[in-house]
Amino acid sequence: MARKSTQDGIENPPPSPPAQRINTFIDIWLGEQLRHRRKQSGKSLKAVANAAGISVSLLSQAERGLRSLSLRTLSALALELELPMEQLIRNTQLHDSEAGSTVVRAGQHPLIDVQKRRIHKENLTPPAAPGGVEMYRVVIEPEGSTGDGLFTTQQSEQVGYIVEGQLELVIEDRLLLLQTGDSFCYDGATPRRWRNPGKSFTTVIWAIARKTS
Numbered sequence: 731m732a733r734k735s736t737q738d739g740i741e742n743p744p745p746s747p748p749a750q751r752i753n754t755f756i757d758i759w760l761g762e763q764l765r766h767r768r769k770q771s772g773k774s775l776k777a778v779a780n781a782a783g784i785s786v787s788l789l790s791q792a793e794r795g796l797r798s799l800s801l802r803t804l805s806a807l808a809l810e811l812e813l814p815m816e817q818l819i820r821n822t823q824l825h826d827s828e829a830g831s832t833v834v835r836a837g838q839h840p841l842i843d844v845q846k847r848r849i850h851k852e853n854l855t856p857p858a859a860p861g862g863v864e865m866y867r868v869v870i871e872p873e874g875s876t877g878d879g880l881f882t883t884q885q886s887e888q889v890g891y892i893v894e895g896q897l898e899l900v901i902e903d904r905l906l907l908l909q910t911g912d913s914f915c916y917d918g919a920t921p922r923r924w925r926n927p928g929k930s931f932t933t934v935i936w937a938i939a940r941k942t943s
Contacts, residue, residue, distance in 0.1 A: 758795035831857035848874030875925030886918035895932030
């Protein structure tokens with residue numbers, strides 16, 4: 731279906747299905763590891779859920795990044811799937827930091843690799859940060875994306891800056907074509923999706939400010 735362009739770089743994309751509500755990028759990463767291992771083992775959702783003592787619905791949502799799992803549940807799933815626990819959480823934990831956790835040196839930030847989606851997300855936030863603001867560096871391979879469907883996260887103010895490359899950002903019914911040096915913002919509760927439409931890597935710095943009720 732053809733897209734109608736406008737002079738300000740905004741296009742009207744084809745209609746998308748209803749947005750899915752995900753929790754965090756870590757949940758997406760963990761869910762994909764669990765789903766890949768379960769299918770590799772030839773086990774059904776029901777069999778794995780029963781063995782771990784959880785509902786099929788919870789496991790299905792966790793595999794899609796829609797629910798967070800407690801360490802106890804994650805441990806039970808790792809045992810059932812014969813998947814080392816350290817393999818699941820190795821990239822979700824901060825390395826040792828210094829100066830009261832106010833400094834994290836280069837190369838020691840936790841890195842989440844979602845190979846299936848060609849996205850690499852580095853958490854730049856030091857452990858001592860109060861939690862009101864988080865900073866991320868995201869590297870997106872050519873054609874890497876969050877998927878075809880729109881998604882939302884918890885309510886938050888999100889601001890991004892394109893360090894290099896280009897980003898195709900869909901916010902509700904608008905398609906924005908962003909280039910190096912462009913910046914953008916939206917609320918985390920806003921339905922969206924994004925991808926790298928170019929032939930080179932795209933790097934984006936994201937700042938997320940959590941909203942408190």
